[in-house]
Amino acid sequence: MGADSEKKEHAPAEDALAAASSPDEAVKEEGGAFKAYLRIFKFGGPLEKSLQVVAVVCALASGAGIALQNLIFGTFVTTIQDFTTGKSSPAHFRGEAAKLALYFVYLGIARFVLAYGYISLTTFSAYRITRNIRHKYLHAALRQEVAFYDIGSGGSIATQAISNGRLIQVGIAEKLALTFQGVSVFVTAFIVAFVTQWKLTLIVLCIAPLILIVMGVVSTIEASIETKILNIYAQAGSFSEGILSSARTVHAFEIRMRLVQKFDKFLEDAHRLGKKKSPLFGVLFSFEYFIIYAGFALAFWQGIHMLNRGEITKSGDIFTVLLSVVIGATSLTMLAPYIIEFTRAASAAAQLFKLIDRKSEIDPFDKSGEQPTETVGVVDLENITFEYPTRPGVTVLNNYSLHVPAGKVTALVGSSGSGKSTIIGLIERWYNPKAGTIKLDGTPIEKLNLNWLRKNVRLVQQEPVLFQGTVFENIANGLVGTPWESASREEQLRRVQDAAKIAFAHDFVSQLPEGYETMIGERGGLLSGGQKQRVAIARSIISEPKVLLLDEATSALDPHAEGVVQQALDKASEGRTTIVIAHKLATIRKADNIVVMNKGTIVEQGTHDGLLQQDGAYTRLVRAQNLNVSDEGSITETEEEEEEETAPKENVELTKTMSRYRTTDQARMEAQKERDNYDHHKPMGLISVVIRMVRETPELKWAYIWTIIAVVGAVGAFPGQSLIIANLVDVFTLTGSEMIRKGNFYSLMFFVLALGVLVCYFAMGLTTNVISQGLNHKLRKQCLNDFLRQDLQFFDRRENNTGALASRLESNPQAILELMGFNIGLILISTLNVLACSILAIVTTWKLGLVVVLAGLPPLVSAGYIKVRLDARLDASTSKRYSSSAAIASESVTAIRTVSSLAIEETVLKKYTDELDHAVSASTAPLFIMTIAFGLTQCIEYFFMALGFWYGCRLLSFQEVTMYQFFVAFMGTFFSGQAASQLFQYSSSMTKGINAANYLFWLHDLQPTIQETPQNRDAAPKAGNTLGFDQLRFSYPLRPEAHVLRGIDLEIKKGQFVALVGASGCGKSTMIAMLERFYDPTTGTIRIDGDALSELNPRLYRRVVALVQQEPTLFQGSIRENIALGIDADSITDVPDAQIETACRAANAWDFVSSLPEGLATPCGSSGMQLSGGQRQRIAIARALIRNPKILLLDEATSALDTESEKIVQRALNDAARDGERITIAVAHRLSTIKDADMICVYYGGRIVERGTHSQLVAKGGMYKQMCEAQNLE
CATH class of the missing domain: 1.20.1560.10 (ABC transporter type 1, transmembrane domain)
Structure with a gap:
């Protein structure tokens, strides 16, 4: 979870660091x-x-x-x-x-x-x-x-x-x-x-x-x-x-x-x-x-x-x-x-x-503080007033009070920037409130030992962060500070596997080349977004905490996995206090108390049914997410259980392939694997x-x-x-x-x-x-x-x-x-x-x-x-x-x-x-x-x-x-x-x-294989009438033994909106990577208007493509600078403010941007951490839309948005997709965002197993319908 959206602008990192080297201080350092x-x-x-x-x-x-x-x-x-x-x-x-x-x-x-x-x-x-x-x-x-x-x-x-x-x-x-x-x-x-x-x-x-x-x-x-x-x-x-x-x-x-x-x-x-x-x-x-x-x-x-x-x-x-x-x-x-x-x-x-x-000011190495022998899990926020240290004078929470009973599930919903994530940060003691008190079982948390508090209050963040190492090591991080930290390797592995099963991660982990000992790369980069999130969930619940904080814990999961993991979280929540932040309202419908927030205040609270009867703000959010698959409304628990039994098992990008490439292809792949290995360099x-x-x-x-x-x-x-x-x-x-x-x-x-x-x-x-x-x-x-x-x-x-x-x-x-x-x-x-x-x-x-x-x-x-x-x-x-x-x-x-x-x-x-x-x-x-x-x-x-x-x-x-x-x-x-x-x-x-x-x-x-050359310097894509995929097969260069895409045949026509859906790890994001030409196919061809993509100038091709990723990336600098990066201009100062404002409005970002004291000049912080996940994603969408691309690639583009923002942004994206000549390809787990697509492709095992419109696939009664039923709200 990043710094909450409700955080305001502050002096940028450059200014802060420059201040550290001011003349006065420099003099001191000289002396x-x-x-x-x-x-x-x-x-x-x-x-x-x-x-x-x-x-x-x-x-x-x-x-x-x-x-x-x-x-x-x-x-x-x-x-x-x-x-x-x-x-x-x-x-x-x-x-x-x-x-x-x-x-x-x-x-x-x-x-x-x-x-x-x-x-x-x-x-x-x-x-x-x-x-x-x-x-x-x-x-x-x-x-x-x-x-x-x-x-x-x-x-x-x-x-x-x-x-x-x-x-x-x-x-x-x-x-x-x-x-x-x-x-x-x-x-x-x-x-x-x-x-x-x-x-x-x-x-x-x-x-x-x-x-x-x-x-x-x-x-x-x-x-x-x-x-x-x-x-x-x-x-x-x-x-x-x-x-x-x-x-x-x-x-x-x-x-x-x-x-x-x-x-x-x-x-x-x-x-x-x-x-x-x-x-x-x-x-x-x-x-x-x-x-x-x-x-x-x-x-x-x-x-x-x-x-x-x-x-x-x-x-x-x-x-x-x-x-x-x-x-x-x-x-x-x-x-x-x-x-x-x-x-x-x-x-x-x-x-x-x-x-x-x-x-x-808050030292995790400080051993002082109370460490109660027993924890009930009652959380009370009493008259909390809070301002972020980097933005003094701007109140995020004002005299805010909330009682969270022990063993109950309390859900926080509302628009981005309403203060939800700030509450999580305060309970975690990332910050101290300006006024008021937060208590756990009646004891102010500042009197508790900090490590003890965080070991008993576990968090699953919106953007899960894993560490370089094995799956086992990452999940076992949750055992630190518990009695099981010093347990035998066998006992730890058993607990790791049990936690993975609860988080619906055991199956895909078992299919990895080395199982739980598989290295997952920097920040878990070798796993898909959904897989990373499930490993993070397993890491948080393995210690059996008394208080569980879930900040969009299932936002990156596919419908089937989300349904099963939600059941697991519901089960994990039994007997422990759970505070949930969610934009997908289906995940919190069973909450004991749903708190609707707006601008740091509580608008309404109650149960799902009670709030629907009030027909207020919550009801409007629910209606916006309803898929209306059938007239029967929500599926029953029996149906969910049947779905779990009949749904196909998840496929994994890292699994070893059963079929082999041709010998010539294998030799080429091995050479490609070692081409950028410095150890082979002759000094x-x-x-x-x-x-x-x-x-x-x-x-x-x-x-x-x-x-x-x-x-x-x-x-x-x-x-x-x-x-x-x-x-x-x-x-x-x-x-x-x-x-x-x-x-x-x-x-x-x-x-x-x-x-x-x-x-x-x-x-x-x-x-x-x-x-x-x-x-x-x-x-x-x-x-x-x-x-x-x-x-x-x-x-x-x-x-x-x-x-x-x-x-x-x-x-x-x-x-x-x-x-x-x-x-x-x-x-x-x-x-x-x-x-x-x-x-x-x-x-x-x-x-x-x-x-x-x-x-x-x-x-x-x-x-x-x-x-x-x-x-x-x-x-x-x-x-x-x-x-x-x-x-x-x-x-x-x-x-x-x-x-x-x-x-x-x-x-x-x-x-x-x-x-x-x-x-x-x-x-x-x-x-x-x-x-x-x-x-x-x-x-x-x-x-x-x-x-x-x-x-x-x-x-x-x-x-x-x-x-x-x-x-x-x-x-x-x-x-x-x-x-x-x-x-x-x-x-x-x-x-x-x-x-x-x-x-x-x-x-x-060292020359990249994908670059501008004298041969392709003028090879620009044409108007973008069609995209074609001919027997596309792909393995990542460093993992040639693992098939990710296994023979994709697909034709996308001019102006079409195509959606890619399926379980985590089935190859959807890899398709986006192929379309951005991050990699070239192992075998097969991607065509644009008949020209092989591998023969085009990648710089000219990417000019007509825009990407919004699942985990949006912003750079150190102002909001204006980040959005202006979307335009192919000599300088970001060459981009008119009016053009940036138009893109912000299209991404439903203008309201929050213009409300900031510095407006477009507001610094985003390192990696955009001065903004919330939803705000970062809207800035990323604005950066893509200002590009006015011929091909728009959306990889979970609205996953971090609240319901209202999602609705507005989705409308803007739909309008963008309907631009007569634009091809839009979207990867989505929230099926409500792609039900209007011209074609929906259901991926499984690196192949397309179903394709058609929403109504056609629902009528077919296959995998897609099961996924839709898992997300139906009413």
Whole structure:
């Protein structure tokens, strides 16, 4: 049941969410970003915190080891100076070099152990902490009162649980450990420098605060921008989730592009904000690297002068300080990309914490309240006054009083919007009344324990919501909180079957391929409307509640099933209090008290016979529904029993077929079944991904060009350093003015290098953000568009549930943003540095260069490659596992009313948490294996540095290389190893980006089978004179073994009104789906004016078709926008108000629309939940009628309307059907709505078993007459 029709307009979801990101609040969030980040770690338990402490110790030790290598370097420079100046012999020199080289081996071993420890432990802890936050977030979402969701934020909640959780996980995993390592490097390096030469270190220490100031200012501004962007994406997520859950409506009205354009407005706002980061990133990276190189120039210049003055006695000390300053300061600059991840994590966490901290007004997890041991079932509403929280000032119920005696059936009838469903919502405690009291057995319900209340007051809603899982699991949800919840599986199955039998569901469930263990798809999508409703009834009565609330509980049932189920409900109502809302008056004629309502007041009440004698409002409703099959009036109980015995058993769409398709057809069906299975996709590598990304975004051409130029310039820094440092070492052999002159020159060269770095890194920071923001915008829009253009088969796949698709829409472009942002620049720089420095080493001295490069780089690159491959596999499998939890979150929050009415919040939360636990546990072993490869990438550089030292010194001792050549080659290989090591620190971003890009490229390349092609582009349908069905057979693509339609032959002429009737699951709605071309026939042909439907352009064909579905779907936006979607216009603003008003009047919607304060501008809420079921259906009918279709398809178009509205709308639909050239095809269970049809087709078992007019079929005395007799009222 949606929010009742009587609910008034409110601020739309966009406005509500925008308010959440108002400037004042944004300021608060900026100030609290650091607090939000620290708060993340409070969600870790003792294990996580212990592991993090160990990981931090490992990271600090690893950083200290990196800094301590400078002591070895400094000692080594002194050793070489001693050898070149003749102070030591060649043999002694080689021995000292071997000892020093051995130290590097020890450092390498330690680095492997420590790197393995800090990466594996922080990542594992991040998995678990993020799991806890997601758990707490969904707990908070399920805890909120229903009114919280009236603004339509449910979709964004489900999306944020996944997307924001991912940002948090990235921000507290390996990046955090690398940050501690970087800080440790910085601190240790400067300690080493201070100990070595405090005065020189003190002079150059100024670079540290400068770097920290730049990082602090930029990260603060960036955090505020990121918070605003995340707010916008939350709104976009809510909107897109509503679209993805309504793929049939999107296809039927060909409104994909208009909805994508509306989605794009959110993206444009986010893109506009994101571009503001470009100069920030330019400043962040450029100034950091400039400060480092300028500091190096200062340090060397000052060091030379101090050496000349005798303040420094060893040249190696200068080298130690220089390297310590460079490595220490560089370690800070390496933190810049991590700081960005931390600010994103903090902003994401702050978003989640807002809901986590929100106190619910009606908390289902609150254990307080009375829990009586016995329940009688007396319900009293005393002087109730109520206004919906979203529409203050508009009274829905005013001083309303009603006594519902125990064990009796009380029926509420009346027009849509009269307050009937509001009463149900108040009894369920979805809302609290503004004034007055609701009592159960004399106790105000607010004093009762909420879960106890809802477990004793069960509800069957008008639009039944089932959950993804088996039939058994769905019905067994009704046992939660009862003594049978912990019963054996056998006992639970017995109770499930008994409840299914009472709800007339056992027969069709038994015929399903797996019986009660059959998976029924997202929201029960693999069952028909009537089947879903019967499963929902079984779910509600299985717990034997004392109070039963039935909100149009049989509205989706066929006549025969309705009659039998009504008998079952009558039986179930014996001995328990039952409150029934009904538009089909035949279902409540035996009620003990019938309450007729209008505008929140009671017009009249009494028994069926008593009210008929009054000849008032109720009598008029009864007359409107009478079928007048015979003069005898209603059938007797004996006749009903006979009907039950003789009526054919229900057929089921999912039943296994007895006959088989031809071998060629079966092969084609199997191929069709797997065509959109992503598991069969062959992934591309990083280079292919980047090349395609560049090729498909020509609008970013100049940004790519300037990025490449900036990268090439930045790459020159490492080889340039090698050359300058080698010359610097050579300067140490000089004395006096010559040393000062050359020292000044090379110091100036370092400063020139700093200026070059400033320009290059500023350009790269600016252009890479332009690229990442542009890609993020384009790919989000493209991803939604690619989802929506797929065949309906794509959405039928279990892995493509709404939650999973919404999660991919959010996370995949974000992963590419992380890859193609500044990270891609750093990856390119690191890769080119490896090549450039290696080439420099080989060119300078091939003997040393070749040995070190060939011995070191292949194992380093191999380890990195293995790490990337394992990381990619881990990321892909983890994403797939998290999609299951995303589905649960999306499903439960979207169906919050069903979850709350069943009081299964704890069950849903446990199921969600189990999926999270499975994702974490399944990822643990691959994580610890993958980290071995990462550890190797961090330690191998030490081994080939040791080799370079040892072998280079041998060559130097034998005078095969000069000291200058040695230092150029050695520094080249040193920087090459550093670059390679840094490269694989970005592997996580690489693998996530590659996996995301592969999915988006596959999706973009996946072509639907039903689409516009060059061959059918101009193939439009003709005037619509005839529709023909020739031996039509059909099985759903994902269930080829189940026949749904079994040889349909039918001819529909121009202007005819044809009705399809029959038991639930017989194929009626499938026929509508075929006519909308949601699917093509398995065999056989559908013809329109002689042309095969499969050969027409589906877009042009659907322009002449309009559909009204059994469960109407509206989109987030105003009433006007939703109706205007029915017209094929470039913009919804192009549709005149007069045209919309005409459609509203035809659908009997204008009166209630015009009575709303905002009229057509009234927001519908998420999925139209701000309107009642009847109001939603009338808006959907108006959307169809404004289309002025040649073919009108009505799938239970009036099932949610009250009697008066149904009568008026039916008259309008009949008039529409009588439009001379229009073909109308209606699926109906209320036979009064189709008795004037030109032809009525009775379906059974996927075939047409009877056809003719109403009078002809009644005279025939077959199945149709039985169905008519079941619905006769008088």
